[in-house]
Amino acid sequence: MAGPMLDVRTLKGFRDQLPPEMGPRRAMLQAIEAVFRRHGFAPIDTPALEYAEILTGKYGEEGDKLLYQFEDNGGRKVAMRYDLTVPLARFVAQHQALLPSPFRRYHIGPVWRADKPQRGRFREFVQCDADLCGHNSALADAEVLVVGLEVLQALQVDGARIHVNHRGVLTALIAAAGVDPAAAPVAIRAIDKLDKIGPDGVVAELERTLACSPATAREVLSVFAEASDLASLEAVLVRAGVDAEVRAASVGRLRAVFELVAAAGHGDRLFFDASIARGLDYYTGIIYETRLTDPKVAAIGAVMSGGRYDDLIGSFGKTQVPAVGISLGLDRLQAALRELGLCGDGRFGADxxxxxxxxxxxxxxxxxxxxxxxxxxxxxxxxxxxxxxxxxxxxxxxxxxxxxxxxxxxxxxxxxxxxxxxxxxxxxxxxxxxxxxxxxxxxx
RNA sequence: GUGGAUGUAGCUCAGUCGGUAGAGCGCAGGAUUGUGAUUCCUGAUGUCGUGGGUUCAAGCCCCAUCAUCCACCCCA
Incomplete structure (x- = not known):
């Protein structure tokens, strides 16, 4: 039985969970699930492996590179799920006849990304998702945000802010600055670095990545800088001649969502942020990222994100099904809470x-x-x-x-x-x- | 994917000028009869991440590799 001595080790970016972490983790999962159920979301599960073609091309160039892909023993090209959203889209398209509309589901499970591991970044991590499929309305957007906020409350996470934006706002702002809307993602990425590289750095970055004039670069920056809240955003868009219909669908929608979330008692957690872009390609409407405010863990990144993706389900079937969702990164949130000393006492014995x-x-x-x-x-x-x-x-x-x-x-x-x-x-x-x-x- | 740092006991780390390893914590046992967490005493544990190379001699120098961390990129 005693074979040759092996190195006992785990794969890069993959981790064992020991009792002191696993105890608090189970408690978190229970609290999260309770909130999902309280809001009428039903549990589902999907396989870890999908046909590769289901997942490829949904996340953008960067995302595709991070997909774990291989041939199974039968020569099929397969991929491990990168998130729970694309599998949900496939699931809804495949089982639509059996599902109610709207379909509210939650899904808790591991996903895999061949990313380079870092603090709070793993190759295998658990996402907790709540999505509402079937309606494109401010209420649907708000409902999902409220679920997320209630989850944070249930987990006693106080120092968190949700930064909210809208894809329509982004394209309108970019257009207002006189830049080709197709270049929006590139421009946003530059804008997003404002904290790190300063205004001059952003202008230089914009000139380089957009291949535009310094004047245009400065215009992009000023347009974004000026749109610091919903009121000034509206003013910027009006001045830029963005038509009323577009404004209603984007700024108007955000206003409505903010009002609805405030009615749920969480208005103080929501902030408009024109620099939130989301790298995933499938978002079409409202988008959001949650950041912890404590500077000790700010660098750990977003812990709960999501948005509206009205075309993704349709890309798998004949029917367009609008949908909106939110996704909490359990491992990253727990890592942050642990660093802040807010993650239970690690007791695991019986009473x-x-x-x-x-x-x-x-x-x-x-x-x-x-x-x-x-x-x-x-x-x-x-x-x-x-x-x-x-x-x-x-x-x-x-x-x-x-x-x-x-x-x-x-x-x-x-x-x-x-x-x-x-x-x-x-x-x-x-x-x-x-x-x-x-x-x-x-x-x- | 790009750039940088680190890897020594279970954990945190020290190790000088190359001369085959130490501390603290933890762990185990003891301080006479059936009572722990404070104190005292005693003890165990390392292929110095791994594999090569240089050298009379390598934890220390060189190369490779694996892993971790940091900054990018991106993201939960």
Whole structure:
């Protein structure tokens, strides 16, 4: 059986999850799922592998390069899912007859990107998505944003802002500055670097990437700089002669969405930001990115993003189905929360630790642990034996909160000693009251 | 994909001028009878990331490779 010694290791960008991280992680997942369900979203799942042709060409040039692709054993060209949105589009196109409209679904699962790993960036990570397929309305946009905001609230993430923009706004602004709309993504990327390289840097970058005059570059910058909120954005677009219909569909839509989200009590989290562009090709309307405000983790990037993609489902079938969604990056968010010390205490033991003082007490200890579990108290038996001090120590280290000591003296009287591991306080109660007493201690 | 830094005990790291390794924490045991988290004593653990090369001699120098981190790019 003993083969040659192997290097035990994990693939670059792939990670094991140990109990101290996995405990809080499960709690996060539960909270997230509860919010999704509370908003009427139904769970689905899709395969990790898709035919490569389903996924390629949906994410833009950069995204395509990051797709894991290979031939399976039957010679089929396959790809691992890069996100949950494109698989959803395929899913809706394929099963449309069976789905209600609108279709609200949530999907939690791993996705894979052959990216270069960095802090908060992994090759395998879990996304938590909520999408609403079937309607293009401000209410649909707002509903999905509210779900995202409620998730953050449920996870007790306070320092987060959602930066919101609209693809229609972007193209209108670019056109207003006298630049070919097709060049919009390139221009946005330059604008987006304003914080890092300053106004002069952006102008230089625009001249270079757009091959335009310095005057045009400055115009692009000023148009974007001026559109700092929805009111000034409207003014910029009016002045640039953008027609009313386009303004209504973009700025007007954003206004409506902001108002609706405010009605849900989350207006203070939403910010218009003309520099949000989103690299993924499939977005057609509102787009958003969530950033944590704490400077310690600002560099970790967006933790919850999404937008409207009205043409993606249609690209797989005969029917156009408008859709909007939001996607939370669980691993990245957890990494950030961990760095901020907001990610639980890493305890993973049961609440109660049952110690048999002597080997002769083992049967009684097992019976007691069973009683506790039946009463809804999580309990684990000390299996190491040996000195009581050592046993208590190991229970404490495991994160157990109370220890129950089963010994000959107490047993003779039908009693058990219950010790609070944090305070050290101890009391002796009858066996029949043990579960109740422990439950009481745990409630404190 | 581009550029840079790092890799020594389970963890965080020290290791001078090349002379085959240390600390703190943690872990294990003990300080007489059935009580831990403070104290004291004792102990164990390393192919110095991996593979080559230079040298009488390599943790240290050179090359390659893998991994991690950082800045780009992009993104959850």
């Amino acid at each position: 109660a630790f049952v110690v048999a003082i002597d080997e002769a007490d083992a049967v009684a200890a097992m019976a007691l642990a069973t009683d506790l579990r039946r009463a809804g108290v999580s309990a684990e038996l000390s299996t190491r034996g040996g000195k009581i001090g050592k046993q208590l120590e190991s229970g404490d280290k495991r994160g157990c909160r109370v220890a129950l000591l089963v010994g000959g003296n107490e047993r003779a009287r039908g009693e058990v000693a219950i010790k609070d591991l944090a305070s050290g306080g101890q009391q002796v109660v009858s066996l029949s009251q043990a579960a109740e007493t422990v439950a009481g201690l745990l409630r404190v």
